[in-house]
Amino acid sequence: MFTKYEEALNWIHATRTFGEKPGLKRMEWMLGKLGHPEKKFKSIHIAGTNGKGSTLAFLRNMLEANGQIVGTFTSPYIEMFNERVSVNGEPLSDDEILRLANTVYPLTEELKKIDLGGPSEFEIITMMMLIYFGEGHADVVLIEVGIGGLYDSTNVINPVVSVITTIGMDHMNLLGETLSEIALNKAGIIKTAIPVVTGKIGKEALEVIEQKAADQDSLIMKYNKDFFVTKWQTLPTWGEQFVFEDDFMRLSPIQxxxxxxxxxxxxxxxxxALRVYSHETGLAVNHEKIRSGLKNTFWPGRMEKINDQPLLILDGAHNEHAIKTLVETIKKNFAQQEVSIIMAAMRDKDIQGMADQLQSIPNCRLILTSFNYPRAAGIDDLNKLMLKNGTVIEHWQEALVESLNEMDENGVVIVTGSLYFVSEVRAYIKVANKK
Structure with a gap:
């Protein structure tokens, strides 16, 4: 057992990234030992290749604006480990993390002695979250899937609503080589008779999700089919404005x-997802409070503006699907400005494909770099890539200073790639700004 927070954290991080055998048997075994805390709270389950965190943030703020105490489970963290489990945006205290780790630790030791094998780091953190919210600390808990869906350790819950945001090519070694295979894995969160809301998903992947929903007798609400966005425009300051509409309500304008x-x-x-949740639970929601919740939503490291002149933006576009979205945003919003992009990514990503997309932007200079993380692509990896109008700079701090110094006040510097990288840069800038 642990007497200090740091000891508990070191134990969690020292555990394997993945369990010895895929599946939910270890989770179910531990939950059974603890009287099934996962059955003691209401939840919304959020899967998808990209957009999970932002969707969760919008939901949290709308629910909070409507008087709910909202628990969240997110990954990865941006500033501190504790934020992975939060209540109304407040991360758990060090003492709570220590207490929960000490609750889970004996179970993990027992597991090692039976044929299920010891749990993964993510299974331990998921267990800590389920135990905490099973104690009644929130009205509703928003739970972000780690990877995939079907075998993800969060898939032991029975939510009020399931959400699948997007489907793209990522984690193919774990989820499958095609969009259909990836969609099938993510559709694994769909439970019998539990409604599901889907985002902007291509035909091939959506057909798989629709079939899974039909098999599970689950009502499915689809973006651009059952709910719509109209009159979208980018605001001259920062942000977007649009009208939302489905068969039950119209919200105009939303900022x-x-x-x-x-x-x-x-x-x-x-x-x-909020509309379906309120229908299922009887929660009364106020349209004005929905709008204010949306307007107040902030999610660090996602098109986050850090500086104005030159414009410095952090955006954790960590796979090809997210980079494509970033490219579209740059072409729409910064076509007339000089843009410098600094990217560091994990070595298991298609960095060449990501770099090719970024180099397709006419007014853009690309810098590839590395950072201090075990899975990060190193300089040797980056030097093997084909770069048309890009360079490799070993130290990202040097790349950042160089980019900012070269820009005039109308220029744009975007730091992107792994969220772990964006988190490291964000912490560095915050410290520098305090000096």
Whole structure:
């Protein structure tokens, strides 16, 4: 057992990334030992290749604005480990993390002695979250899937609503080589007779999800089929404005302070998920409070503006699907400005494909770099890539200073790639700004 927070955290991080055998048997075994805390609270389950975190943030703020105490489970963290489990945006205290780790630890030791094998790091953190919210600390808990859906350790819950935001090519070694296979894995969160809300998803993947919903007798609400966005425009200051509509309500105008068409789509998915949740639970929601919740939503590291002149933006576009969205946003909003992009990514991503997309932007200079993380692509990896109008700079701090110094006040510097990288840059800038 642990006496200090740091000891508990070191134990959690020292555990394997993935369990010895895929599946939910370890989770079910541990939950059974604890009287099934996962059955003691209401939840919304959110899967998808990209957009999970932003959709969750929009939902949290709308629910909070309507008087709910909202628990959240997110990954990865941006500033501190504790924020992975939060209540109304407040991360758990160190003492709570220590207490929960000490509750889970004996179970993990027992597991090692039976044929199920020891749990993964994510299973431990998920267990801590389920135990905490099973104690009654929130009215509703928004739970973000780690990877995939079907075998993800969060898939032991029985939510009020399931949400699938987007489907793209990512984690193919775990989820499958085609969009259909990836969609089938993510559709694994759909439970019998539990409604599901889907975001902007292509035909091939959507057909798989629709079939799964039909098999499970689940009502499915689809973006651009059952709920819509109209009159979308980018605001001259920062953010987007649009009208939301489904068969039950029309919200006009909605303003969000997160930039990009994809954030409009994430917000629409969140509104529809809230509408379904309120219908299922009888929660009364106020349209004005929905609007204010959306306007107040902020999600760090997602098109986050850090500086104005030059414009410095952090955006954790960590796979090809997200980079495509980033490219669209740059072409729409910054076509007349000089743009410098600094990217660091994990070595298991298609960095060449990501770099090719970024180099397709006419007014853009690309810098590839690395950062201090075990899975990060190193300089040797980056030097093997084909770069048309890009360079490799070993130290990202040097790349950042160089880019900012070269820009005039109308220029744009975007830091992108792995969310772990964006988190590291964000922490560095915050410290620098305090000096």
């Amino acid at each position: 969000i302070e997160m930039l990009g068409r994809h954030q409009v789509e994430n917000a629409a998915v969140a509104i529809e």
